[in-house]
Amino acid sequence: MTRSAPTILVTGATGTVGREVAQRIPARYRVRLLTRRPEAVGRTADHIEVVAGEYADPESLDRALHGVDRALLVTADVGGDHDTRFLHAARSAGVRHIVKLSGASVSDPGADDLITRWQRDCERQLCASGMAWTLLRPRSFMSNTLAWAPTISSEGRVRALYGDSVNACVDPRDIADVAVRALTEVGHEGEAHVLTGPNPISAVQQTKLLAELLGQQLTFEELAEDEVRAQYRRRHPGPLADALLRSAERQRAGAKSRVENTVLRVTGHPPRSYAQWAADHLTAFVQAA
Incomplete structure (x- = not known):
């Protein structure tokens, strides 16, 4: 790594996607992880720096963003x-380029719940910021x-709403793979990458x-x-609870079944299936008891 290596900031560094992104950025980049809980990050490689901060603390944001070229925003x-x-x-x-984690529902004209409206507003702010962006x-x-996991391990049971409705859900590792490409390659500026798994599943x-x-037996x-x-x-607060229910209703209506080839196109590898994800995380279902 040279002194001129770009610095990439990863927010949400202890979250589902941020943690995976931090692990995947090549060592030729300087990586800075912003988190409210630095102790939760664990051991890191030499090219990774962990900084404490939060969005409500402007001084901590200024410290975290000093010298940063690109950032993942979660x-x-x-x-x-x-x-x-x-x-x-x-x-x-x-900062020159922001890669923003949003949601697929923003492009669904039938989705108008609180969460989707908020995501659309966040996207609009980024696109109007003057910085390069990738969604x-x-x-x-x-x-x-x-x-x-708790009811699987204790009762052998899964409880959920609309059990036969399908969603083209995606492995967070595939999201991270695409995020790293967007953060380290040219050509993703101004792009909105819709990310799905290989097939809709209920x-x-x-x-x-x-x-x-x-x-x-389950x-x-x-x-x-x-x-x-x-x-x-x-x-959750009432409006957020209602938004989650409306999102589930959109899924029941078939709005979340479309499969995209984005993961393959951007990363060169096909998206992981739910069976692959589950096999790799099976111990979490066994140890929940």
Whole structure:
């Protein structure tokens, strides 16, 4: 690594995608990880620096962005101002290129829930920032099914809403592979990459695959809408709970079934299947008890 090597900032460095991105950026780049919990990062390679900070702390953003050429932006404050704060600090610091993790629903004209509107607004802010940009628009993460692990290990059961509706969900490792390409190659500026797995799959089909891999019988239990609404509202503010339900309804309507070839086109390898993802993470379902 030379002194002139570009510096890449990865936000959300302990999250599902950010952690994978940090592991994949070649050692010829300087990598800086921004996180509220540096202790959660663990051991890092020599070319990786970990800095403490958060979007609500302008001074920590300024420190993290000093000397940065490119950045991966991951935010989760639905309806909040984290994107606004970060983009202001990045522009002031002279960052040239932002790769933004968004969502595939922004391009669905029938999607108008709170989360999708927020994602669209965040994208608009980035595109109007004056910095080069790349948008990553993944479908649901395959890793979301880790939420089933406790009931799989304790009851041999999966509970979910709309069990037969399909989603072209994507392996977070494929999202990370595309993100690294966008951060380290030319030609991704001004692009919106929609990221999917190789085929649409339902919760019932995922349950069957997990049963085969685990070598045990699993039962799928369809949850009622009212039951799921109550669960969501115990965990989230009402508007966010309603947005999650509307998103599930769009999936039931078939809006999340389209498969794209973006992962293959950008990385040169086909997207990983749910069976591949599950096989690689099987111990998480066994150890949840």
